[in-house]
Amino acid sequence: MTVLSLDSVSKSFGSLKVTDDVSFDVPEGQALGIIGPNGAGKSTLFNLVTGNILPDAGTIRLNGRDVTREPAMARVRAGIGRSFQIPQPFQKLTVFENLLVAATHGRAARERDMRDPCAEVLERTGLLPKANAEAGRLSLLERKRLELARALATGPRLLLLDEIAGGLTEGECQALVATIRAIHAEGVTIIWIEHVLHALNSVVERLLVLDFGRVIGLGDPAEIMASREVREIYLGIEI
Amino acid sequence: MIGLDTLVQGVLLGGLYALFAAGLSLVFGIMRLVNLAHGDLIVFGAYLILVVVSVLGVNPFLAALVAAPVMFALGWLLQKVVLNRTLGDDILPPLLVTFGLSVVIQNALLESFSADSQRISMGALETASVDLGPVTVGVLPLITFASAVLVIVGLNQLFYRTAIGRAFRATSDDQVTASLMGIRPDRVFATATAVAMLVVTIAALYLGTRANFDPSAGPARLIYAFEAVIIGGLGSLWGTLAGGIIIGVAQTVGAAINPEWQILAGHIAFLLVLLVKPRGLFPQGGGR
Numbered sequence: 248m249t250v251l252s253l254d255s256v257s258k259s260f261g262s263l264k265v266t267d268d269v270s271f272d273v274p275e276g277q278a279l280g281i282i283g284p285n286g287a288g289k290s291t292l293f294n295l296v297t298g299n300i301l302p303d304a305g306t307i308r309l310n311g312r313d314v315t316r317e318p319a320m321a322r323v324r325a326g327i328g329r330s331f332q333i334p335q336p337f338q339k340l341t342v343f344e345n346l347l348v349a350a351t352h353g354r355a356a357r358e359r360d361m362r363d364p365c366a367e368v369l370e371r372t373g374l375l376p377k378a379n380a381e382a383g384r385l386s387l388l389e390r391k392r393l394e395l396a397r398a399l400a401t402g403p404r405l406l407l408l409d410e411i412a413g414g415l416t417e418g419e420c421q422a423l424v425a426t427i428r429a430i431h432a433e434g435v436t437i438i439w440i441e442h443v444l445h446a447l448n449s450v451v452e453r454l455l456v457l458d459f460g461r462v463i464g465l466g467d468p469a470e471i472m473a474s475r476e477v478r479e480i481y482l483g484i485e486i
Numbered sequence: 487m488i489g490l491d492t493l494v495q496g497v498l499l500g501g502l503y504a505l506f507a508a509g510l511s512l513v514f515g516i517m518r519l520v521n522l523a524h525g526d527l528i529v530f531g532a533y534l535i536l537v538v539v540s541v542l543g544v545n546p547f548l549a550a551l552v553a554a555p556v557m558f559a560l561g562w563l564l565q566k567v568v569l570n571r572t573l574g575d576d577i578l579p580p581l582l583v584t585f586g587l588s589v590v591i592q593n594a595l596l597e598s599f600s601a602d603s604q605r606i607s608m609g610a611l612e613t614a615s616v617d618l619g620p621v622t623v624g625v626l627p628l629i630t631f632a633s634a635v636l637v638i639v640g641l642n643q644l645f646y647r648t649a650i651g652r653a654f655r656a657t658s659d660d661q662v663t664a665s666l667m668g669i670r671p672d673r674v675f676a677t678a679t680a681v682a683m684l685v686v687t688i689a690a691l692y693l694g695t696r697a698n699f700d701p702s703a704g705p706a707r708l709i710y711a712f713e714a715v716i717i718g719g720l721g722s723l724w725g726t727l728a729g730g731i732i733i734g735v736a737q738t739v740g741a742a743i744n745p746e747w748q749i750l751a752g753h754i755a756f757l758l759v760l761l762v763k764p765r766g767l768f769p770q771g772g773g774r
Contacts (some may be wrong), residue, residue, distance in 0.1 A: 319666050323668040329666055334662045337664075340655055344655075347649075348650060348652050348653060349668070351649050352653065358649040411563075
């Protein structure tokens with residue numbers, strides 16, 4: 248079954264076309280990586296999928312249902328969880344409260360029923376010792392983990408990760424990758440935008456390359472990385 | 487013991503000002519909306535209670551209980567239908583719209599009730615007092631202050647112990663991210679204004695029972711509310727109580743020196759606090 252399907256999706260900001268006729272499907276349980284240089288339109292693509300912005304043209308389907316014009320909150324409840332490139336926790340809420348809010352509203356559930364699931368998410372993301380810490384006081388790694396934890400708390404069928412490994416040390420990155428791999432092993436479909444390619448390639452089964460808002464490659468990660476066009480685009484970036 | 491008596495009366499008066507301000511603080515803390523019609527909504531609430539008392543012949547406290555759900559619904563609709571449309575990066579639209587609302591409320595009340603001043607009778611409670619050793623205080627001011635403390639405690643419990651309170655704080659922190667967590671900011675804001683209108687109803691009860699009011703009484707209440715909120719620190723509920731008390735004490739001390747100085751003393755206290763601590767005594771981003 249296809250979890251996410253984009254059909255000829257385009258978006259412009261003024262005269263700048265940031266998403267140009269993008270089409271791809273993501274089957275259930277697959278991990279898809281998205282790469283591309285800065286400004287290629289990767290985060291915009293996520294914003295289109297989550298409903299932060301609406302496309303000028305094209306169709307976005309989630310589990311076969313057309314959600315192109317649905318607001319962000321409806322898409323969360325339909326099963327999309329997202330982490331941000333720059334962590335955006337609710338600063339004044341504790342770590343646990345961040346998860347509670349996400350779980351309660353993301354799943355349209357009662358708060359008291361979400362306490363145990365949130366505690367489990369905290370445990371698996373290594374944040375249990377920080378449960379009562381104010382989110383605004385966390386370190387970068389902890390914030391990244393909170394981004395992941397909060398997205399998981401919404402009970403997603405499709406998890407969107409936006410450069411979650413960026414800025415972490417190698418050890419921190421490895422630990423985070425292990426967590427993501429475990430989540431994926433449970434059957435959660437993942438789309439992961441990342442510049443840390445070795446981390447990305449250790450998880451994803453398919454790779455999509457964006458450049459100037461266009462899809463210029465989609466397929467097996469090894470084949471994609473071997474292609475000349477992709478290497479040219481990434482010239483100067485360590486592969 | 488005139489000095490102690492003056493201070494106590496000032497503190498109790500501060501409770502009333504804190505009630506004026508709590509709703510304003512709540513709404514500002516959550517959605518950064520400055521409601522210029524806040525004072526007029528308090529006066530509207532007082533008229534509503536007056537009508538309920540007159541029509542049903544019930545005690546003002548019971549009348550306030552009847553008025554509360556009406557005010558709650560009014561607040562929800564006002565935010566959902568009107569004020570949500572004004573929110574955004576530009577602070578001017580909500581100011582203009584609530585200023586217009588203030589004018590509309592004042593004129594509607596003037597048309598409906600005339601310019602005559604009104605008062606809600608509390609009967610024997612108006613003159614009842616208790617002897618607290620060195621000072622004697624009125625029961626009604628005491629109940630007003632206790633109500634203010636209960637309102638602040640209640641709002642803090644709501645903010646920090648309930649799901650809707652967490653949604654208030656999350657939406658206040660980051661509206662876009664909140665919507666990506668499944669929160670509907672428009673509904674959260676409507677609920678916040680509805681809750682603020684419950685507080686407005688309580689403020690209206692004590693405004694109407696402790697002083698005369700008329701359709702043009704709102705803007706002065708708005709100024710006291712503003713001063714209390716700013717002294718306390720924008721968005722801080724306990725700070726709002728402290729702000730109310732500072733204005734109340736300043737006014738009673740000013741009045742003790744010269745009765746003409748009462749209102750002026752409150753404004754001077756506000757300016758002094760603003761000079762020393764421009765962000766207020768307890769500035770916060772959230773609602774605490």
